[in-house]
Amino acid sequence: MFTKVLVANRGEIAVRINQSLRAMGIAPIAVYSDADAGAPHVASADYSVALPGNTAEETYLNIPVIVKAALDCGADAIHPGYGFLSENPEFARACHEAGMTFIGPTPESMEALGDKVRSKEIAQRAGVPVVPSSPVCRPRDNATREFAEQWGYPLMVKAAAGGGGRGMRLVQDRQDLDRAVESAGREALAAFGDGRVFLERYIANPRHVEVQVMADSFGHTINLGERECSIQRRHQKIIEETPSPAVTPELRRRMGEAAVAIAREAGYVNAGTAEFLLDPQSGEYFFLEMNARLQVEHPITEAVLGLDMVEWQIRIASGEPLTLRQEEIQPRGHAIECRIYAEDPYRDFAPSTGTLLRWRPPSGAGLRLDSGVAEGQEVSIYYDPMLAKLIAWAPNRDLSLRRMEVALSQFQALGVITNIPVLRAVVNHPQFQAGAYDTGFLEWNPAVTAPLIAEDTQTLARTLAAWSATRPVATTSPEAGTDIRAGRRPWQSVGQRTLP
Amino acid sequence: MTSTDGHMREVYPVGGESYRYRIADMDGLFTIEVEGEGPTGPKAEITIGIESRQAGEGLCRTQSGRTHPFAWAWVGTELHLWLDGQLFVFERAETRRRGGAENNEASGDIVAPMPGAVLEVLVGEGERVEAGQTILLLESMKMELAITAPRSGVVRRVAVQPGQQVERGMRLVELEGEG
Numbered sequence: 001m002f003t004k005v006l007v008a009n010r011g012e013i014a015v016r017i018n019q020s021l022r023a024m025g026i027a028p029i030a031v032y033s034d035a036d037a038g039a040p041h042v043a044s045a046d047y048s049v050a051l052p053g054n055t056a057e058e059t060y061l062n063i064p065v066i067v068k069a070a071l072d073c074g075a076d077a078i079h080p081g082y083g084f085l086s087e088n089p090e091f092a093r094a095c096h097e098a099g100m101t102f103i104g105p106t107p108e109s110m111e112a113l114g115d116k117v118r119s120k121e122i123a124q125r126a127g128v129p130v131v132p133s134s135p136v137c138r139p140r141d142n143a144t145r146e147f148a149e150q151w152g153y154p155l156m157v158k159a160a161a162g163g164g165g166r167g168m169r170l171v172q173d174r175q176d177l178d179r180a181v182e183s184a185g186r187e188a189l190a191a192f193g194d195g196r197v198f199l200e201r202y203i204a205n206p207r208h209v210e211v212q213v214m215a216d217s218f219g220h221t222i223n224l225g226e227r228e229c230s231i232q233r234r235h236q237k238i239i240e241e242t243p244s245p246a247v248t249p250e251l252r253r254r255m256g257e258a259a260v261a262i263a264r265e266a267g268y269v270n271a272g273t274a275e276f277l278l279d280p281q282s283g284e285y286f287f288l289e290m291n292a293r294l295q296v297e298h299p300i301t302e303a304v305l306g307l308d309m310v311e312w313q314i315r316i317a318s319g320e321p322l323t324l325r326q327e328e329i330q331p332r333g334h335a336i337e338c339r340i341y342a343e344d345p346y347r348d349f350a351p352s353t354g355t356l357l358r359w360r361p362p363s364g365a366g367l368r369l370d371s372g373v374a375e376g377q378e379v380s381i382y383y384d385p386m387l388a389k390l391i392a393w394a395p396n397r398d399l400s401l402r403r404m405e406v407a408l409s410q411f412q413a414l415g416v417i418t419n420i421p422v423l424r425a426v427v428n429h430p431q432f433q434a435g436a437y438d439t440g441f442l443e444w445n446p447a448v449t450a451p452l453i454a455e456d457t458q459t460l461a462r463t464l465a466a467w468s469a470t471r472p473v474a475t476t477s478p479e480a481g482t483d484i485r486a487g488r489r490p491w492q493s494v495g496q497r498t499l500p
Numbered sequence: 501m502t503s504t505d506g507h508m509r510e511v512y513p514v515g516g517e518s519y520r521y522r523i524a525d526m527d528g529l530f531t532i533e534v535e536g537e538g539p540t541g542p543k544a545e546i547t548i549g550i551e552s553r554q555a556g557e558g559l560c561r562t563q564s565g566r567t568h569p570f571a572w573a574w575v576g577t578e579l580h581l582w583l584d585g586q587l588f589v590f591e592r593a594e595t596r597r598r599g600g601a602e603n604n605e606a607s608g609d610i611v612a613p614m615p616g617a618v619l620e621v622l623v624g625e626g627e628r629v630e631a632g633q634t635i636l637l638l639e640s641m642k643m644e645l646a647i648t649a650p651r652s653g654v655v656r657r658v659a660v661q662p663g664q665q666v667e668r669g670m671r672l673v674e675l676e677g678e679g
Binding site: 166183186187190234346347350351352353354355357358360381382383384385408409410411412413414415417418420421424451453457459460461462463464465466467468469470471472473 | 504506508510512513514519521523530532534536544546548550552555556557558560562568569570571572573574575579580581582583584585586587588590592613614615616619637639640641643644645668
């Protein structure tokens with residue numbers, strides 16, 4: 001087993017991986033940008049290395065600097081988390097070449113599956129249905145025109161290297177196609193360093209259901225059940241639950257087998273997720289893509305199965321066999337996750353920034369919080385606006401939803417606008433509670449994203465604001481270190497390996 | 501018994517309306533009169549008990565016996581208030597709004613709705629634009645945001661360049677004509 005592992009990430013996922021590493025007796029090493037000095041992911045690690053700069057390119061996407069940091073600290077392995085370099089085969093290769101283990105799949109299967117075009121070919125070879133799509137295209141080329149003519153509008157533009165809604169556009173008619181291809185390509189290049197895009201047939205009102213797979217290096221591959229991820233804004237998930245209200249035991253078995261077949265076909269090792277579009281009417285499903293990494297919403301799977309997926313990722317990467325058998329995988333109860341974002345849900349989910357002057361998450365039976373921020377921290381424009389994930393488990397779906405609703409109503413955050421009230425409105429919505437929703441939920445229910453405040457609450461808010469305004473102001477003079485533009489702080493140079 | 505008067509304005513989640521208040525304090529029991537100035541502003545008088553052990557947080561009890569934890573913090577000139585799971589933002593009505601974050605249609609300024617970097621400017625000075633037309637692309641937190649014209653008109657001035665960092669509320673483009 002490893003003794004030191006560098007976590008090449010930030011925020012809640014780095015904190016969460018550090019927890020598993022420590023529980024296994026492995027020393028976590030954090031890396032951090034200037035803006036992240038003193039952030040929870042640094043505080044929860046045993047060692048830390050500064051990555052000079054602030055942009056993702058200078059820091060968390062900087063392969064040579066991260067590999068050097070790991071070598072300098074004597075790391076045996078690197079865990080990439082999700083996002084950043086997690087699906088970058090070059091990074092996995094660089095780790096291997098430097099004599100360290102990359103905790104994840106091989107660069108070859110990552111290359112094949114990370115590419116949405118090639119991953120579909122793998123799925124087809126495995127006998128799994130896929131959504132029709134075009135070859136990689138450019139604005140104003142023939143492939144673009146032909147595909148659009150064959151399948152008509154609306155259609156989707158997607159990034160070949162993509163994920164998380166980046167580099168993705170819905171095109172309603174012909175005149176928007178070229179601009180969408182161009183803009184998606186540019187966004188994909190900025191986010192993934194790869195600007196290739198393709199077109200895909202648009203399936204109206206689908207549900208987004210994904211299946212977690214886990215495979216060891218001895219050819220043992222199992223599925224860990226599905227996650228329902230249909231509540232999305234801008235094609236990015238904000239609420240996930242498992243089991244899916246739309247998946248019958250029979251469908252669960254078929255989709256689980258399909259996901260395992262794809263993983264086997266790709267020679268996949270470690271944790272991965274097969275994403276499907278599900279037509280709730282016909283029960284038809286189409287393979288969308290395979291995410292060759294840990295998924296943001298993995299905690300709901302952990303909650304119903306009572307296991308630590310990061311621990312398994314680490315065990316598998318260190319060469320241990322996966323000792324779980326498919327028959328043992330029986331979900332218990334129900335789990336739901338809400339992603340807390342620094343964004344204004346009433347203004348088209350525009351990102352918000354500021355200092356988290358108050359951050360008091362709720363606690364209670366069945367609750368879990370994976371948080372990457374702490375009170376007093378600056379939320380900057382440099383990274384993804386997700387602050388934390390709140391997970392509620394209960395023996396049944398109704399109770400897990402109620403636990404989530406109560407927890408969201410108690411979650412105190414000040415200084416940065418968050419999407420919490422809208423998450424709560426979704427969880428409270430009769431259609432959501434009935435389980436009858438699809439990826440168009442927010443679009444069909446605009447009232448959910450409207451600031452409807454009861455008159456009593458409004459009056460009480462005015463009253464308490466008036467009262468609060470008369471109180472002496474607790475001065476929060478910025479200490480050295482709260483201004484991210486102030487540059488390097490002295491503590492970074494004490495006993496730290498600071499890279500040039 | 502002490503009494504304090506003031507004048508506040510709502511900023512978020514619904515902005516614009518201002519109201520006057522008068523607070524009478526009798527040993528931690530507060531009678532607060534609020535009177536809205538806008539068309540929807542109700543006049544209300546509430547007596548509440550407030551327990552606040554440390555700055556920035558409190559527990560309020562209304563006359564029906566209902567308790568409401570609440571919390572507040574000043575962000576510059578803005579008062580952030582958390583109540584019943586919702587964030588509210590207020591400011592003192594005496595405070596002048598700096599710039600204003602919303603696109604003010606009357607002034608013709610199109611401002612940045614969030615901090616970020618200008619990716620591309622799609623219009624030139626003197627060019628005619630239609631309402632809803634995309635005039636520039638902004639990138640923030642790795643996402644692209646299309647800024648559209650709130651109304652038709654002619655571009656008087658383009659105040660930013662591609663690559664430039666902008667703060668929320670900063671003027672991007674100035675429009676003239678057809679108010």
